[in-house]
Amino acid sequence: MTQAVAAHHTSTGLDNKKLAFWLFIGSECLLFGSLIATYLVYEGRSISGPTTHEILNIPVTSISTFDLLMSSLAMVLALAAVTRGDKLWSRVWLATTAGLGVVFLGFQAYEFVTFVHEGLTLQVNLFGSTFFTLTGFHGGHVLVGVIWLLTLFVRSLQGKLGPDKALNVEIAGLYWHFVDVVWIVIFTVVYLIQTSA
Amino acid sequence: MATSAAGHEPAVASAKRSGVWSWITTTDHKRIGILYGVTAFTFFLMGGVEALIIRAQLARPNGTLVDAETYNQLFTMHGTTMVFLAIMPLSAAFFNYMIPLQIGARDVAFPRLNAFSYWVFLFGGLFLSASFLFGAAPNGGWFGYANLTSKAYSPGLNIDFWVLGLQVLGIASIAAGINFIVTIVNLRAPGMTLMRMPVFTWMSLVTQFIVVTAFPVITVALIFLLFDRFFGTNFYNVAAGGDLLLWQHLFWLFGHPEVYILILPTMGIVSEVLPTFSRKPLFGYAVVVYSGVLIGVMGWGVWSHHMFATGLGPVADSVFSATTMLIAIPTGVKIFNWIATMWGGRIELKTPMLFAIGFIAMFILGGLSGVMHSSPPSDLQQTDTYFVVAHIHYVLVGGAIMGILSGIYYWWPKMFGKVLHEGMGKAHWLFMVVGINLSFFPMHLIGLLGMPRRIYTYDTQLGLDTMNLVSTVGAFILGGSFLIFLYNVWWTRKNGLRAGNDPWGGATLEWAVSSPPPEYNFSVIPQVNSRLPLWTANGLNEIPEVPPEPIHVPGGTYWPILTAAGILALAVGAIMHSLWIVLGGVGFTVFSIYRWAFEPFEV
């Protein structure tokens, strides 16, 4: 499988857009790092209202986590398909990735609605504020990713996503995998490592 | 949008280069640099007027020029304007204009993103400043401590303007940060290794890394404040178990690297000016570069020295005290290198050089008071007093602004083709030096004698009347010095000496082309063989006046400004609590991004 071709000569031989996107991912590390740090600092300090033990649903969230991990697999397969000019499988894997992303968002929506019914809101306590803000921002990133992937899917349908455009798919893939990786951290830190109520 | 071949410009293409539309759609880094410079300077004057009103109010005890509420808005906007709308974009003006020239490139890596950053900055600055029109300018200090900024204690629009304005500005900064890092890393001319880059470009590279990593933290801090105010979350809500220090930590995690964002570029400027006017290469180039990198990295480890009075405990206090003292080392190293550069050189005391030397002297004074802050016991005396105000202004006015002015006088001929009048430049410098010291030196004393910060008036019993009056006189002298500058600019337009390629005899690539440079910068791609290409035999290939082949220059496009407008609409909708306008803004932004992404545009 070939690496995407850089459009212009550059001092490092590396593509400008790819370098720019890794820098953006670097800045996102700080964004999510600050959100996660806040969640951890405030964990267990809620004075009233629902706590992690009462509310978090590990079995359901494990499924959504698995879903997102599989979406990353679909993403790399999509990139491979685009790179070798395989129109059919490009579309299949792009649509699959986006679809799995939508499934994840569905799980998130279900979770949010359920939690609100059970009394956990943004306003009720620290856990509500930090939890919904952190996972909400993550979900927002997933949504942007889904839109991005669907755009690529449509481009592919239009016949405008040949191997020469592989870099665009690669960059979309970097975004998607990063969003997955952030969820790996959130799943561990928020759901699995639950400290005192 | 259209692309055009320059070099042998057809008449049609050159017609597109004038007029307001050509500026609105420009993607030329030189034009964007000028836009940043003019806009930032205007905001600088605004911030200066705010300062003069403050000083007029404090000239006498129990002043009645402004009331307390207005005073709070004045010092908040003075700080916010000077940091975010003046110093940062003035540096950005030079990043934009000079970096491509210094590395031998024809433009930045992402010209449209570059334009976008400017328009977002402009709209963010206008949004923030528009708050005055509603009588609701931000009033919680430039650092907006929680929970003064909560809805309960600040029910008006003031803090909403502040939060939303800063969020918009952050987008501009992060986008530009990414753009310039890619530009510097990837667009260097052949032979321009990293260790042959001009120091200004190097310091700019470090600065952009700080921007890209530090701004997301304040983004999060502001998101929490925004959510508390708009959605009733509990991030800074003590009653719910929230900790007000969370704001302070997140803010200063950004805020301390921010001050290095403010000073490193001007340290870079000074590192260029000193060698040129000493006719000597910079002493210890590598050490100066590494010190800059070290400052950028170590700057992440000192933030809680802004919080010594918050009860962090002896362990935290000691750690941050130590890291703060350590960071003085690379800074001091640079100062020694600058002095060593001048030592034994053939010094020409032209205006840029005077400002550079003034920078060194004033920054040393500011650094000394800074080191005094690094000790928690002494900081407990100094914090929240005018002693800190003295420190801030020595490093930012005596330091950053003087460094920027050094750059302005140095690079003015390159940008505008005329050398600013030398006599007026020297007069500006003299009045500035007098004004700075008269205004800010007494503040060390009145601070230690007990005058707190951010009070709108004081009683004569404190015994500080005379020194406050002296400080006010100094401030007006400082303000007046800029009138000289403005007159100089106007006078030079008509009567100034025309500048050739290299009026100062500089060594770096920007001086190898005409003043101002052609649209495409270099008629041929430079081949660089030295760190000081113009001072070294065979340091640079010949750059002909006329390009031997047609050069492609990207045309203009309006999608950057429209995308920026969408973001502004978002902010306006938010402050109006109008979901429809917010959604409209989001929709328009997304639409513009799609059009931007799919328009044909060749770099």
Place this chain on the structure above:
Amino acid sequence: MTESPESTSQHAHPTAGAYLAVAGVLTVITLVEVGIFYVPAFQAILAPVLIILSATKFALVVMFYMHLRHDHPLFTGVFVLPLAIALAVVVALLLLFGVFG
């Protein structure tokens, strides 16, 4: 000094099979993580073990799916530096807020 852009890669690329293998490992680790969560005997060491396991997943996705393993080291540097700062910030804030004390 200017290098021509990377075209057909000369370095090893993961094959589809390798990607599937990584996906398999990620699945297994996730199952183990969830499993450990439910076993009371592991409660005491839950946090460190989970951190190590999730860090492994993180590294696998970054190295193989995001291709850092086979890419120019500059990309790794550009990612790792901010990541290191983020980690340091998280740890510093946890210490400063007495989460460990």
